[in-house]
Amino acid sequence: MRELEILKEEDKEALELPRTSVEQADTTGKRKLYIESYGCQMNFSDSEIVTSILQEGGYATTSNFETADVILLNTCAIRDNAEQKVRNRLKNFNYLKKKRPEMVVGVLGCMAERLKTKFLEEEKIVDVVAGPDxxxxxxxxxSDAEEGQKAINVFLSKEETYADISPVRLNSNGVTAFVSIMRGCDNMCSFCVVPFTRGRERSRDPYSIIKECQDLLDNGYKEVTLLGQNVDSxxxxxxxxxxxxxxxxxxxxxxxVNSDLRVRFxxxxxKDITDEVLYTMKKYENICKYIxxxxxxxxxxxxxxxxxxYDREWYMNRIDAIRNILGDDCGISQDMITGFCSETEEEHQDTMSLMEYVKYDYGYMFAYxxxxxxxxxxxxxDDISAEVKQRRLAEIIDLQLRLSQERNNxxxxKxxxxxVEGFSKRSEDFLQxxxxxxxxxxxxxxxxxKGDYVMVTITSCSTATLKGIVVKS
Structure with a gap:
């Protein structure tokens, strides 16, 4: 997985390891639910909604799948590799299913929506298939599955936003939280399955969003990330x-809501990010300068x-606007696909030159x-060979590593x-x-x-991490 090299350390873990249920204190008399989440932040947010719904339905969460009565995998379908991870994970549960045939295994999310009934046919271990809506x-x-029936619902809604459901924060650090502001996508990018797996775009009412943010603040959270497939729309x-x-x-x-509540999105x-958004970011210190x-x-x-x-010139215009309004220190990250259908070497070089122009802080890069x-x-x-795709991918990763180092330098x-979100992964003598x-x-x-705002002088850096010492007041 060479493309993971340029991600920040905590993002690597998010991609390499699924996020799982937390252990609920009181599970007496309740059926135990274990849930794993794969893919994007929206899936992690959805798993928090699922947990809330099922806790209301009498289930209790467990962090140990071997004791679970129900195992749910919330899946991603953006790349074949993401789907293979899920299929391989299902194989890991086969021994449990043989030992406890009454255990229910369900698949949620984008992969469930894409495959529908085929999932039940191809993966015999699966009892339940449910799409994002x-x-x-x-x-x-x-309930149907517990009675021995295969169950499926992949209906896509034009209205569902789950705005009235209070998410159960899974694996929460108690400091940062996701807040979904919209669902679905109306952009029909030719390479993307999201419009087919998450349905049409619909926005959640602002009052429920503000209430959720206020509730998070009241419960000690210091940062929210507003989520959507395309928040600017x-x-x-x-x-x-x-x-x-x-x-x-x-x-x-x-x-x-509060000047101490950091806001990301x-x-x-x-095509949709406007100068109005950029000027709003500039106006408020607690809106993070990162896009x-x-x-x-x-x-x-x-x-x-x-x-x-949009074309190259339009994208560069948006970058120029970000730099002009928010300054050169505004963090910018990217997604890049290399080896798309019929891409020539010259066109690949155009991607490299755009990266040089923008000077991204980091990025997520993949072969088509x-x-x-x-x-x-x-x-x-799909006429670009795997060898060419991987060579081009290696080139843009190497370039991003250099750019990430330059930006961190x-x-x-300063x-x-x-x-502060918690201890450093390497030592509890350090915070991160x-x-x-x-x-x-x-x-x-x-x-x-955890939860403190701390002023830190940066003393050194790598391509992924800044290190420093606290400024004494």
Whole structure:
């Protein structure tokens, strides 16, 4: 998995290891639920919704799958490799199913939505299949499965946002939390399965979002990340049309909940991110100066084949706006796909030159993987060899490593405001948190604790991590 090398340390763990249920204190008389989450932040957020629904339905969570009555895998379908991880994981549960045939195994999320009934046919261990909009039906589906029936619901809704459900924070550090502001996607990128697995775009009402953020603050959380497939297309209108809210306005409302509550968001789409959003970010100190802005390619012809609805020049214009309004220190990360259908060496070099132009802080880079059912799979030919894809991938990773080091070097000698998220993974003598630009900062623990804001002078860095010492007041 060479593409993982340039990710920050905690992001590597998120991709390499599933996030699992937490152990509930009182499980007396309750059936035990174990859930693993794979893929994007939206899936982790959805698992928190699922847990809330099932706890209301009388289940208790366990962190030990061997004691579970129900095992659920919340899946990703963005790449074939993501799906293979799930299939391999299911094989690991075969021995349990043989020992305890009454145990229920379910598959949720995007892979469930993509494969539908085929999942039940191909993976005999699976009892329940539920798509992203069917989670309210899970108590019924599990009840059917517990009676020996295979159960499936992959209905996609045009209205479901789960706005009334209070998520159960899984594996929470008690400091940072995800808040879903919208679901689905209307962008038909030719390589992507998301519109088919998560349905049409719909925005959650702003009042429930603000209430969730306030509740998190009241419970000691210090940071929220607003989530959506494309947050910049957030749009809500009251039933009578008297009130409308766009993403910039929502961002401002969340920032005003409390100046001590840090605000992040993900993911932005280059065609939709506006100057209004950037000026809102500039206006409020507690809105972090970091934007994940997937490019996917640096070549206009390839972008058109991808149906990204912008070209190289448009993307560069958005980068220029970010730098002009928020300054050169604003963190920017990317998604890149290399070896897309018919990509030439010159077009690959355009991606490299775009990376040089932007000088990304870090990125998520992958070789193109054809996904069944997508427009690209139907209309384009996956004609770049695996060897060429991997060589091009290695080149953009090497370039990003250099750019990440250069960007991190800029922080050395500067003071950063760090929100402490917990102990460093290597030693409990050190704490770690993130700065405004979403970079991990490690420093000696001293008397500080999780949830503190600490001013840290950066003394050294790697491509993934900043290290420093606390500024004495």
């Amino acid at each position: 069917a989670y309210r039906d899970l108590p019924n589906l599990l 957030y749009k809500w209108a009251s039933e009578d049309g008297s009130e409308t809210v766009n993403f910039a306005q929502l961002l401002e409302r969340v920032a005003l 993900s993911t932005s789409h280059p 994940h802005l997937p490019a996917q390619s640096g070549n206009s012809r390839i972008l058109k084949l991808m149906n990204r609805t 993987s054809e996904r069944p059912g997508t427009p690209a799979a139907k209309k384009l030919v 800029r922080h050395v000698g 003071v950063q405001k760090v929100l 948190g993130r700065n405004d630009q979403n970079k991990v900062v490690i420093f000696p623990k001293e008397n500080y604790k």
